[in-house]
Amino acid sequence: MNRLEELKQLKNQKTDLPDSLDQIINQQVHHYYQYQKRKKYIYYPIISLCTIVFTCLLTFNLFPHIAYACKDIPMLENVAKTLCFNQTVRDCIDNDYAIYVHQTDKDMTLEYIIVDETQITFYLKNCQLNDLKNISFLKQADDYSTVVIDNDSYVKIQCMYNDINQVEFQENLTFTVNQQHYQFSFKIDKNKIKKTKVMTINQTIMIHNQKLTVQKIEVSPTVTKVYIQADPNNTLLLEKAHISIQKDQQLYTNDTGLYAQQIKDNVTVFMIESPYFKDDYTLSFHRFFFVSPQYDHCPIDIENKTVTHLPNQMQIDDFDITDNKIKITLSTENPYSSYAFVEKYRDNQQEVDLKEAEFGSYEKNGKMINYQMIEIPYQKGHHYELDIDYQDVYSLYDSVDIHQEDFK
Amino acid sequence: MKKIPNTLIQQLEDMKQALYITSYALMQNENDALEMVSQTIFIVLKKYKQLKNPQYLKTWTTRILINECYKELKKQKRMNIQEDIEISVEDISHLPLKEAISTLPAELRILIELKYFQDYTFKEISYMLDKPITTISSQLKKALHLLKIELEVHDE
Numbered sequence: 386m387n388r389l390e391e392l393k394q395l396k397n398q399k400t401d402l403p404d405s406l407d408q409i410i411n412q413q414v415h416h417y418y419q420y421q422k423r424k425k426y427i428y429y430p431i432i433s434l435c436t437i438v439f440t441c442l443l444t445f446n447l448f449p450h451i452a453y454a455c456k457d458i459p460m461l462e463n464v465a466k467t468l469c470f471n472q473t474v475r476d477c478i479d480n481d482y483a484i485y486v487h488q489t490d491k492d493m494t495l496e497y498i499i500v501d502e503t504q505i506t507f508y509l510k511n512c513q514l515n516d517l518k519n520i521s522f523l524k525q526a527d528d529y530s531t532v533v534i535d536n537d538s539y540v541k542i543q544c545m546y547n548d549i550n551q552v553e554f555q556e557n558l559t560f561t562v563n564q565q566h567y568q569f570s571f572k573i574d575k576n577k578i579k580k581t582k583v584m585t586i587n588q589t590i591m592i593h594n595q596k597l598t599v600q601k602i603e604v605s606p607t608v609t610k611v612y613i614q615a616d617p618n619n620t621l622l623l624e625k626a627h628i629s630i631q632k633d634q635q636l637y638t639n640d641t642g643l644y645a646q647q648i649k650d651n652v653t654v655f656m657i658e659s660p661y662f663k664d665d666y667t668l669s670f671h672r673f674f675f676v677s678p679q680y681d682h683c684p685i686d687i688e689n690k691t692v693t694h695l696p697n698q699m700q701i702d703d704f705d706i707t708d709n710k711i712k713i714t715l716s717t718e719n720p721y722s723s724y725a726f727v728e729k730y731r732d733n734q735q736e737v738d739l740k741e742a743e744f745g746s747y748e749k750n751g752k753m754i755n756y757q758m759i760e761i762p763y764q765k766g767h768h769y770e771l772d773i774d775y776q777d778v779y780s781l782y783d784s785v786d787i788h789q790e791d792f793k
Numbered sequence: 794m795k796k797i798p799n800t801l802i803q804q805l806e807d808m809k810q811a812l813y814i815t816s817y818a819l820m821q822n823e824n825d826a827l828e829m830v831s832q833t834i835f836i837v838l839k840k841y842k843q844l845k846n847p848q849y850l851k852t853w854t855t856r857i858l859i860n861e862c863y864k865e866l867k868k869q870k871r872m873n874i875q876e877d878i879e880i881s882v883e884d885i886s887h888l889p890l891k892e893a894i895s896t897l898p899a900e901l902r903i904l905i906e907l908k909y910f911q912d913y914t915f916k917e918i919s920y921m922l923d924k925p926i927t928t929i930s931s932q933l934k935k936a937l938h939l940l941k942i943e944l945e946v947h948d949e
Binding site for chain 2: 412420
């Protein structure tokens with residue numbers, strides 16, 4: 386058989402077709418109708434719902450004024466509450482204490498203002514914090530802070546007042562950015578400012594022989610101030626306290642960002658976010674940081690090759706005297722200390738800047754040790770003292786809970 | 794729900810045999826060939842409205858089928874089941890020409906199948922395989938040359 390005949394035979398040969406091929410079209414048509422049904426009743430509703438949720442999520446977070454406006458619409462109120470990530474925006478919607486402005490001057494927008502008895506907070510959009518100057522409200526304020534929030538989308542300007550009722554508010558906010566002048570006008574109704582709740586506690590906490598008294602807390606809609614008085618006979622100074630406000634779970638904490646302020650010699654005010662609109666919460670103290678009083682001059686005892694009156698947590702690793710040099714290595718295990726222990730010394734009461742020093746750290750028994758190596762020119766018969774800029778830090782754990790029902 | 798036109802169903806009925814043969818030429822396996830035809834028909838039912846000129850339904854469907862077969866062959870190659878396919882090739886070969894065709898690589902085998910067994914024109918094959926006519930022509934020459942060598946070896 387030649388190839389052409391072979392090809393003809395192959396072409397004419399009835400290929401063995403499987404029986405299932407007969408039904409293949411019907412099966413696929415049936416499959417297609419089922420797929421259409423699934424698409425209609427399952428896929429499309431799911432896709433639509435996801436699209437709606439995603440759109441709301443994006444809208445409420447990009448445009449807080451829309452979320453704010455939704456608070457009066459019965460169904461959307463809950464949606465707005467659930468979807469807003471930002472605690473402040475959520476509080477605005479929940480409690481209706483934000484003054485909604487949404488006013489644009491050039492490229493910047495003043496979105497809203499929150500006023501309570503302790504501070505006035507402006508939320509600005511598209512604002513460059515680094516160049517912010519001449520803020521008109523700061524002239525009257527006792528203290529202020531500017532913070533970038535929400536991944537650079539807002540700048541929060543907080544102007545703090547001891548008594549806001551004594552302040553005559555201007556009805557416009559002016560400031561300068563990049564030599565451009567901005568002005569926004571608005572109205573603040575002083576009658577609507579919510580009163581700060583002051584609650585007396587007067588509870589004493591003893592931690593490692595240090596006596597502290599939680600005097601009172603002041604809760605305004607934007608901030609909680611906790612007043613802690615240290616006993617004058619304490620041997621250590623209170624530096625920091627980790628405080629949280631809890632209700633079933635932790636609501637707020639001052640671990641990050643918020644700060645303390647000393648108002649009198651031994652009273653420190655710690656600030657946390659506010660549970661103003663919540664009831665039945667607990668104030669918890671978790672950890673206190675104390676520091677030793679500042680060390681001043683530590684004399685070098687040449688004969689005994691030591692330094693006297695060193696801070697408790699500091700040791701001498703090495704002490705060496707040659708004809709013209711004193712070499713000392715000081716170290717500390719304190720994880721909260723930085724390297725800079727000695728920057729100056731005294732040579733016969735004469736203050737001299739330290740010129741030769743080396744810093745470093747090494748590990749010993751699983752702990753990081755920071756050290757400083759000092760070299761001082763030595764002259765026989767001279768008296769030397771080190772100016773040590775160092776405070777021992779004590780991190781003391783204790784857990785004290787004060788429930789709101791104990792407040793007076 | 795979108796209703797499928799009866800004419801489309803009829804046209805698919807008419808071309809199912811040709812589709813199976815093309816699919817078989819590539820897949821060399823009955824089950825895989827049927828699976829590819831099923832998938833192709835489902836895709837055609839889903840997307841037939843995208844076809845602007847109904848005249849090209851057959852070439853368009855064949856193009857979809859070939860693409861699906863290539864996808865499946867790639868998947869199988871990754872799964873290393875090439876040996877099973879070769880065994881089944883030997884089982885179905887009877888005529889020397891058929892045997893020689895089955896030894897060709899898949900991309901050349903499909904050219905022989907479409908041109909000489911299903912009598913498609915170069916233009917149609919070019920559309921189905923998404924390659925220029927000149928490439929189709931030179932690849933076909935190459936396929937024929939390989940076939941000739943294979944058959945000469947067989948004759949000896």
